[in-house]
Amino acid sequence: MRRARAGWIAGAATALLVAVGGITYAVAGDGGSDAAAPAADSADAGFARDMAVHHQQAVEMSYIVRDRTDDEEVRLLAYDIAQTQANQRGMMLGWLDLWGLPKVSARPMAWMGMGGMASGEDGALMPGMATNTEMKRLGQLDGRRAEIFFLQLMTDHHQGGIHMAESCVDKCTVGAEKRLAQGMVDAQESEIRLMADLLKERGAKPRP
Known part of the structure; x- marks a missing residue:
């Protein structure tokens, strides 16, 4: 069962990376040309900027846990999350370059009507992001x-990422970006179910 589930994780991540590669090339002809570039304050630009930041923390968390446990399943899940989200992050930053738009947002989540969130304290700039204190704690724990x-x-x-991606599906205008966002929703919902199973096996459950 453990090997089968590990294989599913790797296969799903590979399929998503292949799809992402296709979307990278598609965006130039699907709203990414100079004539059709989104505005700096658009949902398309805001999602690309904010999700790039959101993804970067997921990559960091994944590499931290790979060094803190020997568990094969958790390490493989962490590796797949890191590789998939690093790839997607690079693609979104590439879109911003293609569109000639800034890569840093002065007001994260403003495109969702959530700029200036109180949760920005202690480094958690967007929904679901871990605080600086939580990141430090993760780096101090070992094993189970x-x-x-x-x-x-x-x-x-x-x-938090699903909430953001669903908003892009609803608000973004670049077709390739909307398809990527929907792919994030589908993949991360599946990973949440998997992580619930892994937590249950360890006598734990998601935080309320």
């Missing part, structure tokens, strides 16, 4: 305790 805390943090992170 690190696995549980990582799975709880990443579940929260995915839930």
Whole structure:
């Protein structure tokens, strides 16, 4: 069962990366040309900027836990999340370059009507993001305790990411970006279910 589930994780991540590669090339002809570039304050630009930041923390968390546990399943899940989200992050930053738009947002989540969130305190700039204190704690735990805390943090992170991606599906105008956002929703919902199973096996559950 463990090997089969690990294989599913790797296969799903590979399929998503292949799809992402196709979307990277598609965006230039699907709203990404100079004549049709989104505005700097558009949902398309805001999602690309904010999700790039959101993804970067997921990559960091994933590499931290890979060094804190020997569990094969958790390490493989973390590796797949890191590779997939690093690839997507690079693509979104590439779109911003293509569109000639800034890569840094002065007001994260403004495109969702959520600029200036109170949760920006202690480094958590967007929904689901871990605080600086939580990131430090993850780096201090080992073994099963690190696995549980990582799975709880990443579940929260995915839930916040899904909320953002669903907003892009609703608000973005670039077809390729909307398709990427929907792919994020589908993939991260599946990973949340997997992480719930992994937490249950460890006598734990997602945070309320």
